[in-house]
Amino acid sequence: METAVEVLNLKKYFTSYKKKLFKRTEKKEFKAVDGVSFNIYKGEIFGLLGPNGAGKTTIIKMITGLLRPTEGSVKVMGMDVDKNPMEALGSIGTVLAGDRSVYWKLTARENLEYFAALYGCDRREAKKRTTEILEKLGLIEKADELVEKFSTGMKQKVALGKALIPNAPVVLLDEPTLGLDPQSALNLREIILQLKKEGRTILLTTHYMEEADFLSDRIAIINGGRIIALDTPENLKKSINEVKSVKIELTGVGEKLIEELKGLNGVKNVISSYDVNKRSYTLTVHHVDGEALMQRFIDIISENNSRILNINVLEPSLEDVFINLTGKSLRE
Numbered sequence: 263m264e265t266a267v268e269v270l271n272l273k274k275y276f277t278s279y280k281k282k283l284f285k286r287t288e289k290k291e292f293k294a295v296d297g298v299s300f301n302i303y304k305g306e307i308f309g310l311l312g313p314n315g316a317g318k319t320t321i322i323k324m325i326t327g328l329l330r331p332t333e334g335s336v337k338v339m340g341m342d343v344d345k346n347p348m349e350a351l352g353s354i355g356t357v358l359a360g361d362r363s364v365y366w367k368l369t370a371r372e373n374l375e376y377f378a379a380l381y382g383c384d385r386r387e388a389k390k391r392t393t394e395i396l397e398k399l400g401l402i403e404k405a406d407e408l409v410e411k412f413s414t415g416m417k418q419k420v421a422l423g424k425a426l427i428p429n430a431p432v433v434l435l436d437e438p439t440l441g442l443d444p445q446s447a448l449n450l451r452e453i454i455l456q457l458k459k460e461g462r463t464i465l466l467t468t469h470y471m472e473e474a475d476f477l478s479d480r481i482a483i484i485n486g487g488r489i490i491a492l493d494t495p496e497n498l499k500k501s502i503n504e505v506k507s508v509k510i511e512l513t514g515v516g517e518k519l520i521e522e523l524k525g526l527n528g529v530k531n532v533i534s535s536y537d538v539n540k541r542s543y544t545l546t547v548h549h550v551d552g553e554a555l556m557q558r559f560i561d562i563i564s565e566n567n568s569r570i571l572n573i574n575v576l577e578p579s580l581e582d583v584f585i586n587l588t589g590k591s592l593r594e
């Protein structure tokens with residue numbers, strides 16, 4: 263398989279200085295990205311999945327040359343981003359999370375024609391490309407309305423349109439559906455699949471595991487600036503096939519209850535969350551020992567004066583893969 267993007271031992275350390283009382287200034291180094299390597303093959307959708315602060319945006323910024331790595335290298339279509347930035351970056355279209363570089367006081371069409379002109383297209387070519395992209399994004403009907411009147415999903419589409427203007431073979435999408443309503447998110451995901459069908463290579467970051475699962479051919483799970491797993495979504499889920507998970511909704515959860523469940527032989531992790539709307543607690547318990555444990559869960563919950571509202575046995579998801587690897591939930 264041909265490689266479109268090659269990321270080799272990429273590191274980004276941020277240094278901060280803190281003034282200490284009676285002491286000299288203390289220098290602190292924070293390892294936002296700590297030795298990340300992966301290849302993205304031509305024509306695939308590669309997902310970077312991780313919780314907030316995992317280092318996803320920092321990786322994207324280093325690939326696009328917006329941040330210089332502390333160490334390591336990035337090649338796009340065989341060109342080194344540091345040594346041949348113009349050639350390497352010419353192959354990339356990017357949408358960063360919360361992209362504000364679309365002009366709200368211009369129409370969607372004016373925005374894209376303007377960016378096409380910046381990319382050196384003549385007037386005819388700019389108009390042609392803009393119309394094609396607006397059609398592809400389902401924005402043609404609204405093409406001549408001001409972007410400020412657009413919904414968040416439509417604004418996000420204009421930002422994506424901007425990334426498509428250079429007609430680059432590689433498209434980087436940082437949290438493309440962040441803050442969108444479910445219907446707009448679905449619509450944007452369909453467009454991303456369409457881009458893949460056209461033969462583009464896509465790198466996408468997300469902290470929505472369903473999105474990574476639905477879109478990606480391969481996924482790198484990233485946590486604390488490191489890749490902790492990299493495979494197809496199916497293989498990642500298969501890797502924890504022996505781990506079962508059960509979701510128990512109940513009226514109350516205390517530290518003692520969680521500790522007792524965690525102490526059971528065969529229990530790997532217990533994650534608790536509170537649903538404000540339902541006013542109920544949910545425990546997600548990962549375990550390797552099926553039915554025998556279920557009765558013990560029920561006994562312990564009742565001994566702790568809590569009442570079970572619902573129990574669901576779950577199919578393994580990427581969330582479970584993440585919990586299994588880190589002991590934490592993706593959303594924590």
Ligand SMILES: Nc1ncnc2c1ncn2[C@@H]1O[C@H](COP(=O)(O)OP(=O)(O)OP(=O)(O)O)[C@@H](O)[C@H]1O
Pocket residue numbers: 276292294312313314315316317318319320321359469
């Ligand atoms: N310029 C900077 N100076 C210092 N620390 C930074 C800087 N940029 C990012 N960081 C830190 O690096 C870590 C990784 O940030 P990054 O934005 O890459 O995470 P992320 O995975 O994209 O998360 P999110 O989904 O929240 O955007 C965070 O802890 C962040 O605070």
